Amino acid sequence: MSSSRSVTAPTVRSVVAAAAALLVAALLVVAGSPRSADAQPATADGDVTPLQVSGPPEESLNLIVLGDGYTADELDDYYADVDKHLNVLWSIEPFRSYRNYINVYRVDVASAESGISCDPDDGNVRRDTALTLEYAEQCPADPNARGITFGEGGSEALEAYVDEIPGVTPQNRQTLTLANTGTYGGIGGRNATTSGGNSLGPYITPHELGHSLGELQDEYPYYDRGVPGDPYTDEEPDSAHHTTLTSGQLRSQHKKWWRWLGEESLSGGRIGRYESGMYACCDIWRPSRHSMMRWLAYPFDQVSREVMTRQISGRRDLSQLAADATPAGDVAPNDVLWVETPHPTYHDLDVRWSVGGEDVGGTDGARNLDLSELDVEAGEEVTVDVSDPTEFVRDPALRESAAMSFSRTWTVGESAPPADDELAFSASTPTERQVGGEDVVFAETTHPGGVEPDVRWTLDGDPIDDADGSGSVDLGSLDLAAGTYELTATLLDGGAPVDERRWTVDNVAPTVEADLSRPFKRIGIPRRAPLRIYRNDLTMGLDPSDDQEGYVVAEFRLDGDGWHHYYGWPDAPEGTPFHFTPRGTTIKELVYGALSPGGMSWAPFEKRKPGYGHHRVEYRAVDAAGNIGEVTSFRFVVVPDEKHAAERPRR
Known part of the structure; x- marks a missing residue:
């Protein structure tokens, strides 16, 4: 994004947006477009394909997917496994509603041998693979081995591949490596793993991301399968979804998941207290009978979903909402102030403008504020406040945290020369994939000084009048008939089109x-x-x-x-x-x-x-x-x- 009229230099966001555009172009040149199922097998070593880019890497949570044990002739199998794992992930909340917060890059790594080492269901032998994934340090592994870890040199090799993606840092990234195996397995952490070909592999993925991103703990009643865990004897755990307290104590002390008690659980039953968890058989309780962190293929319950929403919104370790605005400081009385926010799939973030502490009427949700229409005076303060109204979060401390809210204040001063940035789209809902019939589709622009971007939306060529000038359109509000449509956003400058984005709208239910x-x-x-x-x-x-x-x-x-x-x-x-x-x-x-x-x-x-x-x-x-x-x-x-x-x- 660009600066307002009050400064002459581009903002960090505009520089980042430009760099991101160059990055994506460069990656597409290196990797080509996403490969189809009938594409010829690649022999690439570390080729990167952006599968989903909705913002600059610096302003996103970046998921980097790699594969190990796939030979050059098996890379088509790898692409199919990645597609399956990702589409399962996007069907599970909060990933479904916050997928636009996440950039996804696929790294193509070909191994010398097919499979991974010490696989108890596949020979239980050592194999030569690029990232050295293994079920055990020495073969043969235990028949029930299920932890897939990196062997000697594997983590270093992974880091070398990931370091080739500009803008991705340890603080804003998560890697997921698919093992070419049909055997159940995986492990959490910053560099998570999962079984690429096991029927439960796509559900190991969100479970391990629960560990990795949300720091959620297992809710199992055992550590070793088939063996009941010992009773829990420690103090009240730090875990957000385990407790030693009674329901009455949770309510009276306002602890843990007290706000969700009695709600119908997303994973079945009611949110309450269910004994066992954290590998203990008893004397500790969890919120739901079965959820993602206990039994795979169930969804996250509301308690875990709330934690995951905060972590995705805050971009993991950064704990900062990826919002930006006109640079803080003095602004001219005729400036057009702007704010850009992340964009959930099914709702917009709330945006509120105020002058001198008084709300500016008629601007709820607006991403731009033209001060020339407000007759502001020098010395007055103008503030924008951004918050996420999601029903996924009930804890005010999480909702008001920097991970889920944003605020900036300016002081009205003297006029300043405008920036010379060109008007163009800078980010949007990814155009490479279909959008659903209920999606909120967005298109962000640069911000040359004194200009309020004019975005016109059409559906199959017909204007969407309610969305004129807006940076987003809520398809769910259009009550579309079943069918496939073409959605177009056209950016105008003085009535003339200067940029365009197009999406295919899939409004046919499966x-x-x-x-x-x-x-x-x-x-x-x-x-x-x-x-x-x-x-x-x-x-x-x-x-x-x-x-x-x-x-x-x-x-x-x-x-x-x-x-x-x-x-x-x-x-x-x-x-x-x-x-x-x-x-x-x-x-x-x-x-x-x-x-x-x-x-x-x-x-x-x-x-x-x-x-x-x-x-x-x-x-x-x-x-x-x-x-x-x-x-x-x-x-x-x-x-x-x-x-x-x-x-x-x-x-």
């Missing part, structure tokens, strides 16, 4: 088909779908689809519990359906697919009742643009077979 195993009996019910009767188990395959490119996510919920992402089946070939049984199936000391009251996921030592009887499954899809499809459902009954007849529930 769909999903369910493939159920054959029941042993169907019962017809008038005006309702038949009721399926199963003996002891059933399988469910979900096949989501969309009319646009990009991985489509399917999710479902059982008996009104939390929405759970569909991933097929753990440690099974792609396409293997999800398997429901009364108590669930134990795989590597974790339980999946339980119909038991209390959820589908358990540690095997946790007591649970068999889930015989009536059940209902709802399912839906989320596409690459963030559109959520309609909910469809089916009902079924599970009864014991002869082997489990003794477990038949009593009436």
Whole structure:
């Protein structure tokens, strides 16, 4: 962004914006455009492809994705894995609503050998890979090994690749390395890892980012799988989502998640106190029965989501909202002051202007303020205050922190010569991908002195009158019919167009088909779908689809519990359906697919009742643009077979 009339030198934001444009252009020259699925395999060493750039790296949280154990001939598999992991991430809050705060760069790294070292499900041998990912320092690894770490020289090699991306620093970046393996695994930290090809790998990613970005802790009741943890004996933990206090104490002392108590949890049930967490079996409590930090494929609950929202907004360690404005100091009485803010996907930040402490009427949300229309006098102070009205945050201390709010004050002084910056778009919602039908699309401009940018928006060539002159347009307010549109932002100077940005608007909801195993009996019910009767188990395959490119996510919920992402089946070939049984199936000391009251996921030592009887499954899809499809459902009954007849529930 550029300066106002009160200074002659460009602002830091304008320099950064120009540098970012050069950076993106340079990266695209080096890496080419994002590769399609049928592109020829690359032999690149460290080529960088910007997958999503909505702002300068210095003003963003930067996610750098790398791969290890993918040979040059397997880079197409790597690209597909990256697309799947990212689209799953964008379907999970708060990443879905704050994706525009994050720049994403993909680094292409080809390894000499396929796979990674000491993989317990793939030979358990040492391999020659670029980033030396491994399940253990020495092979063979334990059959249940699940931590994917960097071996000798791996971290140094990663840093060398990342250092090639200008503007990315340890304080504003997060790396994620996908291991070319179908074995479950991953680890958190500033340089997180995950399984590229495991069915649960895309859900390891947000869990590990919960550790890495949010400093959230595991909510497991164990440290070693299958072995109950010891009771918790320490003092009240620093963890935002663990406590030793009772619900009454949380409320009366205004501690931890007291503001969320009683709310319906995003991951099922109600926010309250659920025993176990931080690897302890008992004497410590967490907010939800099952959430992202306890069982994969459930969403973050509200407590963890609030922490993650603050961390994404503050750009990790910087703890500063990426907002900028006319440089502080004296401004001329005829200046046009400006402020630029980050842009969540589904809402705008609140912007309030005041002169001498009094609100300036009619300017709510405006990113520019023309002082010549206000008859301001020398010595008066003009202030802009920016805040995020998101419902994701209830703690006033977080909402008012520098990570989520911004303020700047100027003093009206004498006139000054204008800056000579040219009028142009400087940042926007990424144009390389489709935007959803509910998105708030933005386009920022430079700020030559004394000029209020004039942005005109059209949809399929028709003017969007309510958005004239605005830096953003709320597509959700247009009540669009289902379909695909072209959105255009045109920047005018004296009525003549000087710059333009275009987006494809995907307002077609994704769909999903369910493939159920054959029941042993169907019962017809008038005006309702038949009721399926199963003996002891059933399988469910979900096949989501969309009319646009990009991985489509399917999710479902059982008996009104939390929405759970569909991933097929753990440690099974792609396409293997999800398997429901009364108590669930134990795989590597974790339980999946339980119909038991209390959820589908358990540690095997946790007591649970068999889930015989009536059940209902709802399912839906989320596409690459963030559109959520309609909910469809089916009902079924599970009864014991002869082997489990003794477990038949009593009436």
